[in-house]
Amino acid sequence: MAGDIGEDEMISRRNLLRSLIAAPFLFLTGKYLFPPSEAKGVLVEVESDKIPEGGAMVFHDENIILVRADEEVIAFSLECTHLGCTVALNGEEFACPCHGSKFASDGSVIQGPATRSLDRYVTKITNNKIQVIESKKDV
Amino acid sequence: MFEHFFMHMLPKKVSENGVRFKPTLYLGAMLVMLFMFLSVSGLLLLFYYTPERSQAFASILFLEEKVFLGSFFRSFHRMSSHIFLIVLSAHMLRVIFSGAYKVRTYSWRLGLFIFTLIIFEAYAGYLLPMDQLSWWAAKTGLELMKSLPIGGILESILAPDGIGSRLTLTRYFALHIVVIPMFLIVLVSVHMFAVRRQGLSIEGMKVSSDKLKSRLIILFVVMFMSVIILSIFIGAPLTLEADPTTPPNPAKSAWFLLWLQEIVSWRTWYINFVMLVYITMFFLPELSRRKSGFGWFSFDDRPVWISVLLMVIIILVLTIIAMFFRGADWSFGLYFS
Ligand code: HEM
Ligand code: FES
Numbered sequence: 001m002a003g004d005i006g007e008d009e010m011i012s013r014r015n016l017l018r019s020l021i022a023a024p025f026l027f028l029t030g031k032y033l034f035p036p037s038e039a040k041g042v043l044v045e046v047e048s049d050k051i052p053e054g055g056a057m058v059f060h061d062e063n064i065i066l067v068r069a070d071e072e073v074i075a076f077s078l079e080c081t082h083l084g085c086t087v088a089l090n091g092e093e094f095a096c097p098c099h100g101s102k103f104a105s106d107g108s109v110i111q112g113p114a115t116r117s118l119d120r121y122v123t124k125i126t127n128n129k130i131q132v133i134e135s136k137k138d139v
Numbered sequence: 140m141f142e143h144f145f146m147h148m149l150p151k152k153v154s155e156n157g158v159r160f161k162p163t164l165y166l167g168a169m170l171v172m173l174f175m176f177l178s179v180s181g182l183l184l185l186f187y188y189t190p191e192r193s194q195a196f197a198s199i200l201f202l203e204e205k206v207f208l209g210s211f212f213r214s215f216h217r218m219s220s221h222i223f224l225i226v227l228s229a230h231m232l233r234v235i236f237s238g239a240y241k242v243r244t245y246s247w248r249l250g251l252f253i254f255t256l257i258i259f260e261a262y263a264g265y266l267l268p269m270d271q272l273s274w275w276a277a278k279t280g281l282e283l284m285k286s287l288p289i290g291g292i293l294e295s296i297l298a299p300d301g302i303g304s305r306l307t308l309t310r311y312f313a314l315h316i317v318v319i320p321m322f323l324i325v326l327v328s329v330h331m332f333a334v335r336r337q338g339l340s341i342e343g344m345k346v347s348s349d350k351l352k353s354r355l356i357i358l359f360v361v362m363f364m365s366v367i368i369l370s371i372f373i374g375a376p377l378t379l380e381a382d383p384t385t386p387p388n389p390a391k392s393a394w395f396l397l398w399l400q401e402i403v404s405w406r407t408w409y410i411n412f413v414m415l416v417y418i419t420m421f422f423l424p425e426l427s428r429r430k431s432g433f434g435w436f437s438f439d440d441r442p443v444w445i446s447v448l449l450m451v452i453i454i455l456v457l458t459i460i461a462m463f464f465r466g467a468d469w470s471f472g473l474y475f476s
Contacts, residue, residue, distance in 0.1 A: 035299050035306060060384035082407060083282030086386050097388035098279050099404035100469030113404055 044132040048073065048125060056089060064121065064132055065089060067105065075121040075132045076107055082114035094118065149348045149355075150335065156343040158351045162237065162433070163339070166230040168355055172362050173223040174327065178320070180216035188267065190312035192303055195269040196380040203377055214370035220261055222366065224395055227257060235423075235447050237435050242340035244424040246333050251420055253326050256319050258395070263315040265393045269303060274381030277311070278302045279392040283399050286410045303381055341433035388467045398457035404469055416450065 063078045085098035094103040101114035122133040189198040202209040240247040266277035298307040429440040
C-alpha cells in the first residue's frame, strides 16, 4: 500500500502528523500565558453619609466614582466605554482625554466616539455602609 | 575572524544594480545598520534599567541624571528607533514603487511579518520608562489594539493586569528585550538570505563588491555620526512618573500610532478599514496586474502605486492633525507645544 502513495501526499500526511503532535503543546503553552484572575468581591467600602447629596467620591485605584443623586448612590466605572481610558469628572460631565467622548452625570453619552453609557457597578447598602461589588449592572 | 565574518555578509560578486544607488536607495543597508545601533544601545540601557513598576521610573531618572553618558545613550536608542521606523517605511515604499514586491513575493510577505513585529517592538518599548508620557501612550495603544477583532485575546496575553501593573510591565519588558528581537533576528536573517539567494529583482551584470563595500562603510559612518549628533541635540523626553489616575489631557499615543488614534476618535470600527488595507498588502502581488519587472512607477502598475501614494498622504495628514491640532478633550484647534 505504502508504495502507492505519491510524494506530495507523503509530505501532506507528514505535515498533518506534525500539526497533530504540535497542537496539544501549543494549546497547553497558550493556557500557561493566561494568569489566574483574582476575584476581589467587594471593590470599595465607604460610610454612606460621607457622600453628600449632589456630591461625589472618587476611588482612583479602583477607577470608581460614587455619585449621590436623589438619595440614591450610583457607582460608576471611570473606564471610558469607547476604548477604556480614564474619564475625569469635569463640572457636571465626564470627559475623556483620549478621543474626546463626553458623558452626562447620569452616565449617558453626550458626545462620541463612545456609544454606550458609563458602566455602573452593583452596590449593596448595609448598616449605613455602601459596598461596591465587583460586578457590572445591566442598564 | 570577526572582520572576515562582517566582510562576508556581502558576497565577492554582486549585481551592478546593488552597487548603484538608484535601485535600492541603500535603504535595506541602512536598516541593517540601524538595527545594530538599536541592539548595542539597547544592551547598554539594560545595565541600568529595572523592569519593576515601583523602580522603573527611578532607574531611568538615575540613568538620565547621574550616569555618565546615560542620557546620551537613552537618547541615541530612541533616536535610532525613530529613524528606523521612518527608513523602514521608506524601504517598503521603495519595494512597492520599484515593483520589487511583484517579483520577490517571498521577501515581500516575509517583510510584512517583520514590519508587524517591529511595530509591536516599538510599541512595547514605549512603556518601559513608566513616565506619564509612556504610560498613557501604552494605554491608548492597547485600547487601539482592543478595537481590533482579535484585540481582546491579545490584550489578555500582553496586559493581563492592565498597563503598568506587575505582570504587564514584565511582559512588555520580556517582549521588547528578548522575545520580539529574537524573532526579528531570525526573520531578518532569512530575509537577507533570500535577497542574496534570489538576487535583486533587477537583473544586472555581476561585478566585484569592493565598491559597494567602501560605499557602505561611508554610509555607516555618515549614519552613525548623524544619529549621534541628533541624539545630542534632541534629548529623549522624560515627564513625571506615571500616574494611572490622572491622564494628561489630551492623552496621545506614540507618534507612529497617532494616525490610528485620530481614526478611532471618529468611529471605533473605522479601524477595520485599516485592518483590511493591512491584509490586502499580503496579497498585493496577486492583486497587481503589473507585467513589467523592476521599474520605478511603471505605467502598467498605476493602480497600485497611486493608491499607496494616496495612503501615505492620508496617513501623514492624519498624523499631523493628531499631533498639532488636537488639544484638551481631543478638541480640534491649533495646539503647538
Ligand atoms: C529590519 C528590517 C529590514 C531589513 C534590515 C531589510 C534589509 C534589506 C536589504 C539589505 C535588502 C537589499 C537591498 C535593498 O533593497 O536595500 C532588502 C530587500 C528587500 N526587502 Fe527588506 N529589509 C527589512 C524589512 C523589510 C520589510 C518590512 C519589507 C516589506 C514589507 C521588505 C521587503 C524587501 C523586498 C521585497 C526586497 C527585495 C527587493 C529587490 O529584490 O529589489 N524588507 N531588504
Ligand atoms: S477611550 Fe474615551 S474617548 Fe476613546
